Amino acid sequence: MNVIHVVAALITDPDGRMLTVRKQGTEMFMNPGGKPEVGESAVQALRRELVEEIGLDVTVRDLERIGTFTAPAANEPGHVVTAEVFRLRLPDPTHCVGAEIAESCWIDPRDPGDIALAPLAVDHLMRLL
Incomplete structure (x- = not known):
């Protein structure tokens, strides 16, 4: 199985x-x-990705390391992702979509509706909330 190493934010x-x-x-x-x-580093990568993807410039202190999780890759068949995950609590949900992001969506983890979610989110991250 091919492994893709990523960083992710539970915002x-x-x-x-x-x-x-x-x-x-x-x-x-x-x-x-x-x-x-x-x-x-994982923190450097996540800080860069958050600026590129959703226009959030956060500090190291804003990020709380949660752990490392593995799940099937959402967009690469036959691959798994190993994600180092950090929690970020935003007092204001305002952000802007950028880079390769088509859209963003705030979901209620108790009732996400019929939105198609990546396995990492479903299998691990939503359960933490």
């Missing part, structure tokens, strides 16, 4: 909703994040 707002994003050309929503570049 919540004051109402307990979780922020998800959908990349252009895909159907599943997932937690913001992505692949670290060569030489980047």
